[in-house]
Amino acid sequence: MTDDTPRGAAPSRRTILRAGSGAAAILPVGAILPLGIPAVHAAERTVRLSYQRSSTLLTVLKARGTLDERLKPLGFAPSWHLFTSVIEPMNAGAVDLHADVADAVPIFTQSAEAPLTFYAREVGAPSAEAIIVPAESPIRTIADLRGRTVGVSRGSGCHFILAAALKNAGLTFADIKPAYLQAPEGLAAFGQGSLDAWVIWDPFLAIAQAKRPVRVLADATGLSSYHRYYLANDRFVAENPRVVAVVYDALQDAGRWVKAEPDAAVALLAPIWGDLAPDIVATVNRRRTYAVTPVVRAELGEQQAIADTFHEAKLIPRKLDATAVKIWQPAPERG
The missing domain is CATH 3.40.190.10 (Periplasmic binding protein-like II)
Structure with a gap:
C-alpha cells in the first residue's frame, strides 16, 4: 500500500x-x-x-x-x-x-x-548544504575565511563540509572563529549580520537564500555526497x-x-x-x-x-x- x-x-x-x-x-x-x-x-x-x-x-x-x-x-x-x-x-x-x-x-x-x-x-544531494556569505561580503573563497566567524552546527554534516573545505584550502578550525549554533539560531545570527559565513543545510539554506542575496562559497559537491x-x-x-x-x-x-x-x-x-x-x-x-x-x-x-x-x-x-x-x-x- x-x-x-x-x-x-x-x-x-x-x-x-x-x-x-x-x-x-x-x-x-x-x-x-x-x-x-x-x-x-x-x-x-x-x-x-x-x-x-x-x-x-x-x-x-x-x-x-x-x-x-x-x-x-x-x-x-x-x-x-x-x-x-x-x-x-x-x-x-x-x-x-x-x-x-x-x-x-x-x-x-x-x-x-x-x-x-x-x-x-x-x-x-550535495547541493542541499553549503557554505554561504552575504552577497555583499568581501569573502570570495574558503581561504578568505581565515580569522572570520563561521557559524556551524556541531556534529552535523555541515561540520564535516567545513572541516573538509578548510583542509582543502590549507586551513584548520584554529584558523577561523567557529560559532557552534543550532540551525534556527544560526539563521537568526546570519540574518542579523553576526556571522561572516554560515554552513547550513536545507530547508534553512533555502530560507536564508530567500531572505537576502547570498553567495555560495561551496556546496558539498566534491566534499560529500550528503x-x-x-x-x-x-x-x-x-x-x-x-x-x-x-x-x-x-x-x-x-x-x-x-x-x-x-x-x-x-x-x-x-x-x-x-x-x-x-x-x-x-x-x-x-x-x-x-x-x-x-x-x-x-x-x-x-x-x-x-x-x-x-x-x-x-x-x-x-x-x-x-x-x-x-x-x-x-x-x-x-x-
Missing part, C-alpha cells in the same frame, strides 16, 4: 509477499494470516520516532497519518518527538527510530559507542524487525510521493515548516532526492573519509572503522 492508496484499499502485493521475511502483512479484515505470522494482540505498543525540521519524509508520514495506519496491524502506534539537536537523544537512546541525519552524525554517535543500527539511506541515514536502537531492531520493515517501506513510498506530486507535497509541508513560501519548499524538494535505499556496507567508504577527517581535526578522540556498524536490510523482493 502506497502513501496515496485510499484508506481501506487492498494491500500491495509487495507488502504481503515480504510479510514472511520480517515485513508487516497488511491484510483485509477476516483474512487468514500466512503461516508463521502470529496474530496481533489488541493492546497497542508505542514506537517512538524522532524527527527534525529537515526530516521531510518523516514529516510527510506524520502529517498524513501513514504510520498510524500501517503499524496498527502490528499492534503499534507511533509517538513523535521533534528535536533540533539529534546527537544527544541518539546517544542516550531516547527514542526507538531516530530522525534521518546527515552523513557526519553517525560518526559522532559511533565514536560515543551509541547502540545504533543503520536501516535506510536517502541518496545524497547521504542522509536512518538509524534505530539496536534492541528495538532486534525485537521488532517487522516494525522497521513497515517504516522502511513507508519512507520509500513517501519519497516517491513527494517527487510524483510536487504541488501536493509543497502544500503539505509549507505550513508545517513555519508557513514558508511555497517556492522555498519547492526549492528544497527539488534539491533533495528523497530516494530511500538499503544501507550497503561496501558503500560506506565516504563515511570513513568523514571519520578520518574528524579524527585529524580532533573532533573525535579516536580513529574509527566507519564501516564496522550494524546494518538492517529489507528482505529481497520476490517476484
Whole structure:
C-alpha cells in the first residue's frame, strides 16, 4: 500500500509477499494470516520516532497519518518527538527510530559507542548544504575565511563540509572563529549580520537564500555526497524487525510521493515548516532526492573519509572503522 492508496484499499502485493521475511502483512479484515505470522494482540505498543525540521519524509508520514495506519496491524502506534539537536537523544537512546541525519552524525554517535543500527539511506544531494556569505561580503573563497566567524552546527554534516573545505584550502578550525549554533539560531545570527559565513543545510539554506542575496562559497559537491541515514536502537531492531520493515517501506513510498506530486507535497509541508513560501519548499524538494535505499556496507567508504577527517581535526578522540556498524536490510523482493 502506497502513501496515496485510499484508506481501506487492498494491500500491495509487495507488502504481503515480504510479510514472511520480517515485513508487516497488511491484510483485509477476516483474512487468514500466512503461516508463521502470529496474530496481533489488541493492546497497542508505542514506537517512538524522532524527527527534525529537515526530516521531510518523516514529516510527510506524520502529517498524513501513514504510520498510524500501517503499524496498527502490528499492534503499534507511533509517538513523535521533534528535536533540533539529534546527537544527544541518539546517544542516550531516547527514542526507538531516530530522525534521518546527515552523513557526519553517525560518526559522532559511533565514536560515543551509541547502540545504533543503520536501516535506510536517502541518496545524497550535495547541493542541499553549503557554505554561504552575504552577497555583499568581501569573502570570495574558503581561504578568505581565515580569522572570520563561521557559524556551524556541531556534529552535523555541515561540520564535516567545513572541516573538509578548510583542509582543502590549507586551513584548520584554529584558523577561523567557529560559532557552534543550532540551525534556527544560526539563521537568526546570519540574518542579523553576526556571522561572516554560515554552513547550513536545507530547508534553512533555502530560507536564508530567500531572505537576502547570498553567495555560495561551496556546496558539498566534491566534499560529500550528503547521504542522509536512518538509524534505530539496536534492541528495538532486534525485537521488532517487522516494525522497521513497515517504516522502511513507508519512507520509500513517501519519497516517491513527494517527487510524483510536487504541488501536493509543497502544500503539505509549507505550513508545517513555519508557513514558508511555497517556492522555498519547492526549492528544497527539488534539491533533495528523497530516494530511500538499503544501507550497503561496501558503500560506506565516504563515511570513513568523514571519520578520518574528524579524527585529524580532533573532533573525535579516536580513529574509527566507519564501516564496522550494524546494518538492517529489507528482505529481497520476490517476484
